[in-house]
Amino acid sequence: MVSHEVDLMVIGGIVLTADQDWNIYEPGEVAVDGGAIVGLGSREEVERAYRGRERIDASGKLVMPGLINAHTHAPMTLFRGIADDLPLETWLHEYIWPAEAKWLSPDFVRLGTQLAAAEMIRSGTVLFCDMYFFEDDIAEACQEAGLRVVVGGALVDFPNANYKTPKEGLQYSEDLLRKWSDDSLVVPSVQPHSPYAASSELMQQGKALADQYDAPYLLHVSETRSEVRESIEKYGRTPVGRLADLDVLSPSTVAIHGVHLTDEDIELLAQYETGVVHCPESQLKLASGLTPVPKLLEAGVKVGLGTDSAASNNDLDMFGEMATAARVHKMIAGDPTAMPARQALSMATLEAARVLGLDDRLGSLEVGKRGDIIILDLDAPHLVPMYNVTSHLVYAAHSSDVRTVIIDGRVVMRDRELLTLDEGEIFARAREIARQIVASWGSN
Template sequence: MLEYEATDREDVDVLVTGGTVVTMDGDRNVYQDGAVAMKGDEIVYVGTAEEARTLYDAKEDVDASGKIVMPGLVNAHTHAAMSVYRGMADDLPLMEWLQDYIFPAEAKNTNADMVYHGTKLACAEMIKGGTTTFCDMYYFEDQAAKATKEAGMRAVLGETVLDFPSPDSVDPAGGIKYAETFIKDWKGDDLITPAVAPHAPYTVGPQSLKAAKDLADKEGVPYIIHLSETQSEVEQIKEKHGKTPTEYLNSLGILGDNVVAAHCVWLTENEKDLLVNTGTGIAHNPESNMKLASGVAPIPDLMDKGGYVGLGTDGAASNNDLDMFGEMDTTAKLHKIHSMDCTAMPAQRVVEMATIGGAQALHMEDKIGSLETGKKADLIVIGTDSANMTPMYNVYSHIVYAADHNDVETSIINGQVVMRDREILTMNEDAVKAKGREIAEHVAESLREEPDGSS
C-alpha cells in the first residue's frame, strides 16, 4: 500500500516545503506552511506543504519551515563589472564623477578580463543578497554573459553604445556592431537575454539612438538607456533638441515595450504619461540618485498611472553595493519623507517593485517575478532566526524593513540550487573576491599615473 502510494506521486526535481510562501501572483496569495515544486527550470506547483507532500516526490528537498519563501529579487538596473570600482570615487555630482573619474578609469582598466571577473564578483554579491535576475549595461557584455551563465544567474545584458571611444569600440558604429554580434551569439539562451544599451540621450546622438532601436526591434531584444537622471541632462537636451529628454526619445520613435529606462528622475506630467502609455519599463535607483544628489524620481505617480516600475541598485561605483534589501528599505523611506506622507510607499508596494514590477520593467513578467505554475523556477528562502528578524507579524514589512541581505539562505535560479545555507554552489567565492582585490590594485595604480602613461 505504501509502495503504491509512493509510485503514485509525481517526480519533481526540487520541493520547497514549509514557511511563509509569498507568491506575488495576481491575487498576492501568501501561503502559511506553503510549498513550491519545481521540475526542470519550471514551477509546477504552488500551494500548501500538506497537499504538496501527497502529490510529489522530490530529488532534492528544501525544508523552509519557519522561513520566508519568495520570488527571487529582480535588480532592474546595474553595471555589474563596476564592482571592481566600488568606492573608487565618492561624494561627487554625476557629471564630475562620470567625466573626471569613471570614464578615465574605464579607459585604462575596463577590458574583457576585468568585465569577466568584475561580473563574477557582482554575481557573488547578488546571489548572496537574494537577487536572481539583473539587468546590466556595460562593455564587453559577451564576457559578462559568460560570467553570469557560469554563476547560474538570469540576466538581461545590454552592450553599451556611446558617441565617443569606449573601452570596446572606437566609434558608435563599432558599438552597434559589437552589440549585433553579441546579440546573435547569445539570443535564445535560457539564462541570458542579450540587449543593446545606448548610454544616455546626452552621450549618444540621434543617429546612434535610432540605429540601436532598429537593432533591438529587428532582433526582438531589449533596449536599455539611462534617462532624465539629472537636471543638467534635462537642460542639455532642451538646449540641443528643444525638447525634454523623454519627449525627445519619443520624437525619435524610441519609447516602447522593449525599452528599459533607468532613473527617470526629472519628468513632466507629459513625460510620465509617455513612459506609461508606451509601456516603457522604468528602473528606479533611489540609493544611486541620493548618493549622486540627482533627485527623487516620481515613482508613486508612475505606479499610480500603471507604469512598469522595477527597482535597481545601479552599479557598485555609485551605490556602493548591489543589495536589494537595502534598496527596498531606502525606497520605502525615501518616498515617505519626500512626500511627508507615510502611506506614500507601503512595504507591499516595494516588494512588488523588487519582484513582479522588476519583471514587468524588463518585459519578462510572463517568465519571472512571481511564484506561479508555468513560470521559471527562481526563488529565495529567507531565514527568520536572526535577532533582527525576531519576532515576525507581517511578512511584507519584514522583507522591507527588518530583513538583511545576510538573512537570505538559499537561492534557486532556473531550477538550479545556486546557494544553499549561504554557500554559493556555482563558484568559488573566495577566489572570486581575491581576483576582485587583485584587479583593484591595478586600478589604484593606474589612477596614480599621469594621463600620458608615466607615473
C-alpha cells in the same frame, strides 16, 4: 492518486508568492522540474501530487521569489569606492570614464562580474539587467555562476575599449542578440547609454535592432537637471519628448532613472507603456534627485527598482534598495502611507519583471514560471515576532538573512555557501586589481 517525481521540492515554510493576488501559503510547498515551477500551494496538496529527487526543508523559513535588480553595471564592483561624494558629471568625466579607458578589458569585466554575482546571489538577487562593455564576457560569467542576466552593450558615440565606432557597437549588440537569444539564463538586449552619449541616429538604429529581435531596449534618461536643460537648449525638447519624437518609446523601452520628468513626459511614458527603473540609493548619493515614483504609478507607468553600479551606490543589495525606496518616498510625500511595503517589494519582483518584459516567466512564484526561489532564515532577533511578512521583508530583513538561492531550478547557494563561485580567488584577484589601480595613481 499517483505522485509525479520532480527534480526539486522546497518543503514547508511560509511561501510568499508575490503574485498578482499576493497569495501566501503557510505551510506551503513548491515543486520544480526542468527548471520550472510545476506545483505550488499548501504543503498537503503539493506533497500528495509530487515527490522530489532533491528535497530542501524550509520549515520555519520564508520561501519567496528571488529579487530582480533592474539596472546595474556589474563589473564596476571593481571601482567600488574609487571616488565618492562628487557630482555626477565630475564623478563620470574625471574619475569613472578615465579609469574605464585605462583598465577595461574582457578579463577585468569577467572578474568584476564574478564579484558582483557573488554579492548578488548572497543578497537574494536572481536576475540583474546590465549595461556595460564586453557584455558577452558578462553573459559567460553569469552562465558559469548560474545567475540570470539581461545583457546590453552600452552604445555610445565615442570610441571605447570594446569598440571603436558606433557601427561596431551596433554590430557587437547584434552579435549578442544572435548568440544569446535562446539561452535559459541570458536575455540579450540593446542599450544606448543615454540621449546625451548616443546620437539620435544611434538610438534609432539600436531601437530597430531591438525590435528586429524582439529584445528589451534600455537607456539612462533624464537623470540630472543639467541633462534636461542641455536637451532643451540643443533640441528644444526634454529627453523624454525627444525620444518620443525619435519614435523609440514603446512597451519594450525602459527609461532608467527618469528623475527630472515634466507632466508631459509622464503622460508620454504612460501613453507608450514605457517602463522606468528607479535607483534610489544611487540617486540619493549623487544628489541627482529622485524618480517621482508615486506620480508615475498613479499615471499607470511600470516602475522597477535597481541599484545602479557599485561605484555610485556602493553595493548591489536589493534589500537595501527596497528599504530606502519605501522610506524616502514617504518623506518626500510627507505621507507615511506613500510607497507601502508591498509596493516596494513588487518593484523588486513582479513589477521589475514587467518593466523588462519578462513577467510571463519571472518575478513571482507561480506554476509555469521559472524556478527562481530564495529561502530566508526567520530565526533572528530582528525578525521576531512576525505579524506581517511583507513589512518584515522591507523594513526589518537584511540581505544576510538569505540562506539558500535557487535559479532556474538549480541551487546556487545552500545555507550561505556559494556553490558556483570561488570567492577566495575572486577576492584575491579583485584586491590585486585595486592595488594596481592605486599604484598607477602614484606614477601619474
